[in-house]
Amino acid sequence: MDIIKELGPLAIASRMKRLAELVFKQAINVYRVHGIDFEPKWFPLFYLLSQKESIGVMEASEYLNISHPAVIQFVKELEKKGWVMSEKSPEDARKRILKLTEKGWAFLPQLQEIWDNIKTVNQQLISKEAHDLMRSVEAFEQYFLKDGFYIDYYQKYIDEKSK
Amino acid sequence: MDIIKELGPLAIASRMKRLAELVFKQAINVYRVHGIDFEPKWFPLFYLLSQKESIGVMEASEYLNISHPAVIQFVKELEKKGWVMSEKSPEDARKRILKLTEKGWAFLPQLQEIWDNIKTVNQQLISKEAHDLMRSVEAFEQYFLKDGFYIDYYQKYIDEKSK
């Protein structure tokens, strides 16, 4: 029933966008499964802060290839969660230095484990279907359109692993 | 400078979303090159109307896998352009029948040609790089991040063709 499918490469972008949104939605479920209130959109910044220790807003925006207002937005949210803090740079009064809080660092190992899981699951899904772009995207659509598929697959993986 | 690149499959979704947005932006340029004021987001609906002749709002939303408010939105914009019209269904008073106007049909051949061009260019780009999903996405990012690359490539194709 999906005319997009018939249009081939012409509609590749719409499909990828839709797919990306599906993936994001599923990712929220992964965190939820672990009883953790973390949103996928925070991942790049949080991860960056865990690697870089401290970084300015513009720097972060360049590393992550997102706009600086987006960084400010995420920082606001992560500050509210108590995982991130910021302080004026002593050398450069324009600059605001971002870093993880104590609480943020304490949270990191939990996240790390989840990220490792996600990574492994993704790699399994990808290597299974990595023929060419369109077929892969289509395959991903299959996975993610079937509500719950991803999370079931993921759950199975966790269960297997814990044996 | 892009930490996303180091994260592998973990960040696949963000990358695809970004890529999709880039593709869309570039696509606007394609229409602009032809001196046409058409937006890529209208394509699926316009194309559907050219195939189906007439269709209801919900039907369209199902065919295109977008929400019905999105359809309503696009219809509003396309009506303003004078390419689409709508009328109450005689059989079912709830239903609103969408169709192309005279002007819309007259416009179609121009669009068709552009779509064919885009399709061919896409296929060339894809077949050249269609190894696996990640590498393809990366390659696409190369194409679309370099501002103007796509449009230059496209232009070259048009020029070649017209010889």
Next chain:
DNA sequence: CATTTTTATGTAATCAGTTACGTAACCAGT
């Protein structure tokens, strides 16, 4: 130094869509 330019940040408006919600029309069973 005074002046211009650039850089870092912040805010506001905008965009492309979505979900949530409301209403009217149709339909099935009584």
Next chain:
DNA sequence: ACTGGTTACGTAACTGATTACATAAAAATG
């Protein structure tokens, strides 16, 4: 025909980002 449920459409509010604009500090230039 009456009632409850479902369908089609419309509007509104929200989301996740972006671009555009404003401001202040730093750096570069004469």
